[in-house]
Amino acid sequence: MAKTKTVFFCNECGHESPKWVGRCPGCGQWNTMTEETVVTGKKGTSGRRGLLETDTRPVALSDIEALEEPRIHLPSGELNRVLGGGLVAGSLTLIGGEPGIGKSTLLLQNILSIRGRKILYISGEESASQLKLHADRIGKEADNTFILCETSLDKILAHIENMKPQLIVVDSIQTIYSPEIESAPGSVSQVRECAAKLLRYAKQSGVPVILVGHINKDGAIAGPKVLEHIVDTVLQFEGDRQYLYRILRAIKNRFGSTSEIGIYEMADRGLREVKNPSEMLLSQNREEEMSGIAIGVTMEGVRPFLVEVQALVSSAAYGTPQRAVTGFDQRRLNMLLAVLEKRARFKLAQKDVFLNIAGGLKVADPALDMAVVASVMSSNFDISLPPHVAMAGEVGLSGEIRTAARIDRRVTEAQKLGFKKIYIPKGNLKGMNASDFNIEVIEVGKIDELFRHLFA
Numbered sequence: 001m002a003k004t005k006t007v008f009f010c011n012e013c014g015h016e017s018p019k020w021v022g023r024c025p026g027c028g029q030w031n032t033m034t035e036e037t038v039v040t041g042k043k044g045t046s047g048r049r050g051l052l053e054t055d056t057r058p059v060a061l062s063d064i065e066a067l068e069e070p071r072i073h074l075p076s077g078e079l080n081r082v083l084g085g086g087l088v089a090g091s092l093t094l095i096g097g098e099p100g101i102g103k104s105t106l107l108l109q110n111i112l113s114i115r116g117r118k119i120l121y122i123s124g125e126e127s128a129s130q131l132k133l134h135a136d137r138i139g140k141e142a143d144n145t146f147i148l149c150e151t152s153l154d155k156i157l158a159h160i161e162n163m164k165p166q167l168i169v170v171d172s173i174q175t176i177y178s179p180e181i182e183s184a185p186g187s188v189s190q191v192r193e194c195a196a197k198l199l200r201y202a203k204q205s206g207v208p209v210i211l212v213g214h215i216n217k218d219g220a221i222a223g224p225k226v227l228e229h230i231v232d233t234v235l236q237f238e239g240d241r242q243y244l245y246r247i248l249r250a251i252k253n254r255f256g257s258t259s260e261i262g263i264y265e266m267a268d269r270g271l272r273e274v275k276n277p278s279e280m281l282l283s284q285n286r287e288e289e290m291s292g293i294a295i296g297v298t299m300e301g302v303r304p305f306l307v308e309v310q311a312l313v314s315s316a317a318y319g320t321p322q323r324a325v326t327g328f329d330q331r332r333l334n335m336l337l338a339v340l341e342k343r344a345r346f347k348l349a350q351k352d353v354f355l356n357i358a359g360g361l362k363v364a365d366p367a368l369d370m371a372v373v374a375s376v377m378s379s380n381f382d383i384s385l386p387p388h389v390a391m392a393g394e395v396g397l398s399g400e401i402r403t404a405a406r407i408d409r410r411v412t413e414a415q416k417l418g419f420k421k422i423y424i425p426k427g428n429l430k431g432m433n434a435s436d437f438n439i440e441v442i443e444v445g446k447i448d449e450l451f452r453h454l455f456a
Helices: 042-052 077-083 103-111 128-137 153-163 188-205 226-230 277-281 330-343 366-381 407-416 447-455
Strands: 003-010 033-040 092-097 119-123 145-149 167-171 209-213 233-238 245-253 261-267 270-273 293-300 303-315 323-326 351-357 389-391 421-425 440-444
Touching: 003 188, 033 188, 077 233, 077 245, 077 261, 092 103, 092 188, 092 226, 103 119, 103 128, 103 167, 103 209, 103 270, 119 128, 119 153, 128 145, 145 153, 153 188, 167 188, 188 209, 188 226, 277 303, 293 366, 293 407, 303 366, 303 407, 323 330, 330 351, 330 366, 330 447, 351 366, 366 389, 366 447, 407 421, 440 447
Parallel strands: 092 209, 092 233, 119 145, 119 167, 167 209, 293 389, 323 351, 389 421, 421 440
Antiparallel strands: 003 033, 233 245, 245 261, 261 270, 293 303, 303 351
């Protein structure tokens, strides 16, 4: 006979404990245990045991034939790039992001443009009429896409069995619940059980399943951490809603690289792919000379693009100097200002320093250091930098310019956008020749050497 009992689950790793503990024994995190009611006995385990019964046997690794996984190419080239070439048959993909960032819009734009496949869109948050209005707003309509507004997993699986779709979208996994578990939708046990059953269906049927996931206040995908271990691919859709740009990056990908990103722009009729982000992130009036602006070449994964670094240095008006940063690590800016103070003998301790990465992007590439210090000194001297000049290099604590990864791609990107000169770390072109590029490449080893070139 089925029985109910109260247990505690860890929100981070899903560890189960019969009583509350302050620190999770599984992952060591504090205050992550939540109380839930679960059903034990035949009622709660019979359905689960039936799904796990498969005829399997051990196979020698040498006897397994490695086949190239077939992929479904989606209409969005940016999404295909991040996925590694498209959706793999039988894969389980999780897309997470803040509310209103555009997750449903991204999926609707893609599935409504697919022809020749029966698609089932399961919505636990919106009604059918709301989804119809959403589809009309982005200007797409398809006869092969079916909408199911349901949150019960058993009913969803029954509809899937009758319909036999070729692609399934679940929006969102936190709203789906299994009647076998007596806890609220979105709880640790519900999310884990529903994701596991959808995974088993995807692997047995070969139908790709896309899950939409909420995120918590820390920016991580809500629910147990085991959810990210269950799925094949985890995509993070991020960006500031005050700006137009959205970045899609792969956190986990069993079928491709995690170093690719896709860039979108939010428009009136949905998301638009940004084919060349460098041209959009740079100011259009580059011919006008303004102090405090430097162009840096950064990398997002394996994709290079140029960003505009803006700095403003002024005398501290209220006694204590301010350090305000947008799109860059403030602790790293403080380190770079200390290097300028100690190694280059520039007095900035009594001055306010404001730094901004244009376009609303958040950049963590250390090779942007050279552009940051150049923009700060340009604003400090109130001297504009030479036009059509880019730079890429990390600044060390001793004032040396350290090498940057994939320097050839950075130089090629600057050359493609019409820049005439680029400053890179000394010795970074090992195995390459500067004459191979149609752009003047200048190697510098110290920040004072860089300043002599820029402000001579």
